[in-house]
Amino acid sequence: MKTFPKILPFFCLAVAASYALAEPKPNVDQNGIGLQGYDPVAFFTDGKPVLGDEKFHSTFNGVTYRFASVEHQKMFEKDSAKYEPQFGGYCAYGVSKGELGSVKIDAFQIVDGHLLMQYDSAVKDAFNKDRPGNLAAAHKNWPTLSEKER
Numbered sequence: 001m002k003t004f005p006k007i008l009p010f011f012c013l014a015v016a017a018s019y020a021l022a023e024p025k026p027n028v029d030q031n032g033i034g035l036q037g038y039d040p041v042a043f044f045t046d047g048k049p050v051l052g053d054e055k056f057h058s059t060f061n062g063v064t065y066r067f068a069s070v071e072h073q074k075m076f077e078k079d080s081a082k083y084e085p086q087f088g089g090y091c092a093y094g095v096s097k098g099e100l101g102s103v104k105i106d107a108f109q110i111v112d113g114h115l116l117m118q119y120d121s122a123v124k125d126a127f128n129k130d131r132p133g134n135l136a137a138a139h140k141n142w143p144t145l146s147e148k149e150r
Contacts, residue, residue: 024100024145026063027089027117034063035117036105040083041072043115049105060084085115087142092116093127096137100145111135 028034035052042050052066056073059065060080067073076083087095094101103117107124110116111131118124127134 024088024090024142026061027100027103028063032059032062032064034065034089035085037066038105039068039072040065040085040115041075042068043108044083044110045072045075049108063089082113083115085117087116087138089117091119091123092138093118093123093134095141095145096127096134098141098145 026034029036034040037052037054038049039052042048050068052068052072054066056067056070057064058067058073058077058080060076061084063084065076065083067076086092088100089103091099091101091103101119104120105117107118107120108115109118109124109128112135116127118127
């Protein structure tokens with residue numbers, strides 16, 4: 001019984017560390033669909049949002065994505081991390097400020113080969129005024145954000 005008080009602080013520290021390392025839940029709808037059902041590959045190949053078809057889908061990191069074609073689905077499955085939106089699909093500028101914000105699907109950008117979503121075009125412009133600084137802050141904040149409600 002004397003060892004329990006000695007190991008309790010280590011146990012509490014381990015539990016706290018596991019919570020600190022947990023990432024927030026991704027930005028999905030009630031069915032677990034990411035990007036509001038839009039095709040993540042199309043942002044790269046077409047340069048615009050293209051609504052995916054439910055018959056073409058794939059799941060990565062707990063998020064189901066839809067695709068406009070079987071070709072896009074195969075591209076995603078070959079290199080999912082390349083096409084997955086950064087910061088769980090939340091507003092990148094919001095994440096840089098320590099918040100999980102909703103996004104407008106047409107307020108996207110490709111930065112350093114990664115898909116970033118933004119709340120709207122004005123927020124995207126604000127993010128881009130100091131893109132390197134905001135991106136660095138977003139990467140710093142992302143792992144420590146708690147599972148906040150949008």
